[in-house]
Amino acid sequence: MTSTYRVQLTPDLGFPEVARLTGYLRELGAGRLYLSPILQAVRDSQHGYDVVDHGRIRAEFGGAAALRDLAARGIPLIADIVPNHMTVPQPESGNAPLWSALRDGPDSPYARWFDVQWPVALPVLGDEPGGLVADGSVLRYYDHAFPIRPGTEDLPLPELLEAQHYRLVNWRESPGYRRFFDVSSLIGLRVEDPEVFEATHALMLSLVDEGIIEGLRVDHPDGLADPRGYLERLRPRVPGPLWVEKILIDDERLPADWPCDGTTGYDALNMITRLFVDPAGRDSLVETFTRHTGVPASYDSVRYEAKKHVIELFFRGEVDRLVGALGDPGLRDAAVELLAAMPVYRAYVNPGEQPSAESVAIVQAAASQAATRADPDAVGKTANLVLYGPAEAVTRFQQTCGPVMAKGVEDTALYRWYPLAALNEVGGEPDRFGVSAGEFHAFCASLPPTTMTTLSTHDTKRSEDVRARLAVLSEMPAEWSRAVASWASSVAFDPRLDYLAWQTLMASWPITTERFTGYLLKAAREAKTAISWQNRDPAYEAGIREFAERAVEVCGHSVASFTAVVDRYARVNSLGQKLVQLMMPGIPDVYQGTEITDFSLVDPDNRRPVDFERRRGLLAHPDDSWDGQKMLVTTTALNLRRRLDPASPYEPIEAGEHAVAFARGERAVAVATRLPAGLERRGGWGADTLMLPPGQWRDLLTGRQHTGRIPLGHLLSRYPVAILER
Template structure:
C-alpha cells in the first residue's frame, strides 16, 4: 500500500453488514469503476456488536470488524485500486448486551475510578445504568451479576455480601430503563455511551487503528460522525488532521442559512445542506398556503411550524433529558436557573453554538445564544434567562461544554425525531436539517448558494439517515404543482380508510410516494413515524391497541385504495421522473464532491432506516449498465454514470457559473468545461404549452450533449436541447 491516490472526484456510499463485507464489496469494484465512481465510501469498519447492521455501535477500537473479513480483507479491498473513504465514530461506543462485550466499559464498571479506562467516558460515580424492567430478578453468579441477558462485574471483595448490600457497594447502580443514565450518551440512546476524545490518550487509543490504515494508504479519507457531540469539535479536527492529511468530512447538520464554522480543519460537510437546497429547487413555493391548509384540515395541527418545533423540544427535554439538564443546571453553579436553562435549550435555533471554556466567545456564537435568550425570555424569567446565557458563554468550564453537548441532542430529538413527524404539509421538505415551512427556492437563490460552496464539501441526495430517498422526494415534489388534485385524492382515500388524523395524512403521502410498497414495509414505517411523533404512542410507551390499529389501517389502505393510489402515482411519475433526473444532474454537477448512496444510481423508493439499508439488487444494476433501457431506471443510470465520468475529467474546483433561464429550468457551467441543464416544475411547464420559444445561451465554443451525442453552440431552443431527456449534460469540445 502507500500509493498516492488521485483527488476525490466522487464517492459511492456502501452499507457494510455481516452479510455484505469486504469480499462481497470487492466483487463490485469493476461495476463501480464502470459507473464512474471515484472512491468507495464505507460505513464504520471497526468491531461492533456482531449482528449490527449499521456499525455505529463500536465495542472494540483495536480491531477491524471480523464479520467483514478483518484488516486482511480490508487491505485486499483497497488493493482493487478504487480509493476508500471510511466513516469513523469518535463520539461514542456501545453499551452492549451482555455488557462484558465492551472490555473498556467492563473494566470501568468493575474497578471504578481505578480502571485504566476511567477517563474514557464522561460519567458520574456511581454510574446509573438504566436496564431494570418491572421484574428486577437479579442473580449473583460468582463474580458476575446477571439480569436476564445483561451481566455486570462484581467489585472485588464484595462477592459474599447480601444482595442489597452488594448492589450498594458497586461502582454502578442499576436503575429503571426509563431513567437517564449516569453518563453522557448519543442523543437519548442509553446503549451508546459518550467518549472523551478531548483527552489525547483517549483519542490515541480510539483512533489508532483507523489512523494506521490512513498512514498505510489503505484509507484515503475520513467521514466524522456527529462532531457536535464532542467537547471540542475544533480541537478534535485539528488533532485529527495532523494525523490524517487526506480529505475529512464532518456529519454536521446545518440549518437554513447556517454556515460551517470557518476555523474547522476539514473539507466540508457530508452534504445535508446541499440536499435540502436541491430538494427545494424542485418544489413550487406557490402551493405553500394550499398545502398547509390541506394538512391542517386533515390533522388538526396548527399552521405555525415554529410552535410545533418548540413543543417538540420541550417534550423531549422532559421525557429524555432530565438527567442531562440536572447535571447542566448543577454545573451552572447558581440555584434557581433550571427553568430558564430549559427554555434556552428549547430556543436554540441550531444544533450548536461553538464556545470553548476560557476563550472569548465568537461573534456568531454570541449572536446565536443571545437570539435564543430573547426567545426564551417569553417563557421564563427574563433575568434568569439572561443569567444562564452569560454562564453558558463565559461561565464555569463544565457548564459551557455541557451546554454545547446538550443542544444537539435536544435539536435532533425535538425537531428531527419529533416535530418533523408532526408537521408535514409536504413531506419531501422534512429532511435532516430541513425546514418544512421553507417551500422552495428559486434558481437565483440556488445559484447564490452554490457560488458560496466549498469546492471540497460533499453533496448528496440520499444517505443511510435520510427520512426518505431522493426518488420518494421527487414524487412528493410534484404535489406542490397539483395541490388541489392532491387534496381531492386524499379526501377520496380518507373517505374509505381512516385511523388517526395526526398520522393519516403522512401515511397517504408515504403510500403514494413509495408505491408499490408491501403492507409489512408500510406498517413498519407508520409504527416508527407514530412512535417518533409521540402524539399517541412513543418508543417508551407502546400501546398495543393503537399499534394494532396501525397494522389494520396499513393493510386496509393498500387493499381498498391501492388501485387508486397506483393510478395516481402513474400520473405523478410522468413529472416525478423529470424531478428525479433533474435533481440528480444538479447534485452531481454542482460544486462539491458528489456522493451516491448505494443503489440510488437507479430509482429507489426507500423510506427512513432501516428501510433504506436493505440489500441492493446489484445484479439488476449490472445488467442495466450493460444493456441500457428506455425507462426511468435506465435514464437515471445513464445520467449518473455520465455525470460521474465527467466529474472525473473536470478540473477540481472548476468555477460555478450560473446561466440565465426561465423559471422552468436551472442551468450552470463549471468553468469552461461543462454545462448542466435541468427542467423544473414540469407539470406547470406542460400546462403552459411546453418550452415554446424559450432558448438557452451556451458559453462560447462547441458543446456535446453527452446523453444524446448531439452538438450545440450559441443560442439553443430549449425544446430542441431537451427533446430526448428533460436534462442535459454538456462537455466542451476541445478539438
C-alpha cells in the same frame, strides 16, 4: 477526488462482497468507495455505529485481511469513524474498556474514556422486581451482565449493589453518562482527552498511514466536547479527505475555523430539494394538512412543543448535569427554555475563549425567545453563563443542544408537521417551500470545492426519488387534496398519522404492507403523540397494522393511478436533482443503489439489500425506462466529473423559470428542467432559450452538437436534462 459511492456494510455485505463490486463501480464512474464503520461492532449490527472494540477490524466483514484485499482492488477507500460513543452491549462484557471501568470505577485505566458520573446510573431494570443474581464475580440480570467490584463478591445482595461503582436503575430513567441523543445503549467517549483519542484512533490512523484508507468521515462531531479541537488533532494525521457529519440549518454555514474539507452534504440535499418544489403550492398544502390533521398551521409552535416534550421525556438527566454546572438550581426553567429556543445544533462556544460574534448572536437570539416563557433575569443569567461561565457549564450546554435539536426536531417535530414531507429532511426546514434558481446559484457560489454533496444517505428520512414524487404535489395541490380526501373517506385511523401515511403510500408505491406498516409504526413512535418507543400501546399498534393493510387493499388501485400521473413529472425531478447534485460544486456522493430509482423510507428501510445485478445490467444496456435514464445520467455525469477539475468555477446560466443551468469552468454545462407540471400547463418551452458559453458543445446523453443560443425545447426534447461537454 471526484466522487464517492457509499456502501452500507452488513454481515451479509462485507469486504469480499464489496470487492466483487469494484469493477462495476469503476465503470459507473465512482471515484472513491465510501464505507460505513469498519471497526468491531455488536456482532449482528446492521449499521456499525455500535462499536465495542477500537482495536479490531470487524470480523463479520472479513477482518483486516479482507479489508486489505478490498483496498488492493484499486478504488481508494473512505471510512466512517465514530469518535463520540461506544455501545453498551448485552452482555456488557462485550465491551472490555467499559467492563473495566464498571468493575474498578475511577481507579480503572479506562475510567477516563467515558463521560460519566460516579457511581454511574445504568438504566436497565424492568418494571417488575427480581431477576438480579450474583454469580461469582458477575452480577446477572436476564441478558445483562455486570462486573462485581473485587472484594465485594460475598456481600448480601442489597449491600453488594450499594458497594458497586454503578447503580442499576429503571430503564426509563436517565443514565449517569452522556449518551448519543436518547440512546442509552450508546455511551459517550471523552476524545478530548489525548490518551483516549490515541487509544480509540490508533487502528484507523494506522490504516491511513499504510494507505489502506485514504480519508475519513467523522460521525456526529456535535456530540464532542470540542469539535474544533478534535479536528485540529485529527487533520494532520489525515492527509486525504476529511468530512464531518455536521447538520446545518437553513443559512447556517460550517465554522470557518474547522480544519476539514466540509460537511457530508445535508445542506446541499435540502437546497436541491427546495429547487424542485413550487412555493406557489404552500398555502394550499398547509390548508389541506391542517384540515386533515388538526395540527396548527404554525411550524414554529409545533417545533417548540416538540423540543419541550423531548427535554422532559429524555433529557432530564442531561439538564440536571447542566444546571449543576451552572451552579444555581433556580436556573433550571431558564436553561430548559434556552435549550428549546436554540435555532441550531450548536453555537460553538469554547471555555476560556472569547465567543465569536456569531455564537453570541445565536445564544442571545435564543435568550430573547426564552425570556418570553421564563423569568427574563434568569434567562439572561443562564445565557451569560453558557457563553462566559464555568468550563463545564459552557461545554455541557453545547453538548446538550445537539441532542435536543436532533430528538426534538428530526425525530419528533418532523413527524408532527408535514404539509409536504419532501421538506422534512435532516437539517430541513419544512415550512420553507422552494427556492429560486437565483437562490440556488448563490448557495453554490458559497460552497467549497471539497465539501461533500448528497441526495440520499443511510440517515435520510426518505430517499431522493420519494422526495422527487412528493415535490410534484407542490405543483398540483388541488389534485392532491381531492385524492387524499377520497382515500381518507374510505380508510381512517388517527388523523395525526393518516395524512403522513397517504403521502408515504403514494410516494413509495408500490410498497409491501410489511414495509408500509413498519414505517408507520416508527413514524408514530417518533411523533410521540399517541405512542413512543418508551410507551407502547398494543391496541394502537394493532390499529396501525389494520390501517396499513386496509389502505393498501382498499385504496391501492387508486393510489397507483394517482402515482402514475405524478411519475410523469417525478421522473423529471428525479433526473434533474441527480444531475444538479453530481455537477454542482463539491464532491458528489451516490448512496448505494440510487444510481437508479430507489423508493426507500427512513432506516432501517433504506439499508435493505441492493440488487446490484439489475444495476450491472442497466449499466451495460441502459433502456428508456426511468431506471435506465437515471443510470445514464448518473454514469455520464460521474465519468464527466473525472475529467473536470473539482475546483472548476461555477457559472450560473440564465434559463428562465422552468430550468436551472450552470457551467463548470470552460468544459461542462448542466441543464435541468424544474417545476415540470407548471411547464406543461403553460404549453411547454415555447420561445425559451439558453445561451451557451463560447465554443462547440456536445450533449453526452444524445450525442447532439450545440453552439450559441439554443431553444430549450430543442435542447431538452429527448431528455429533461442535458449534460454538455466542450
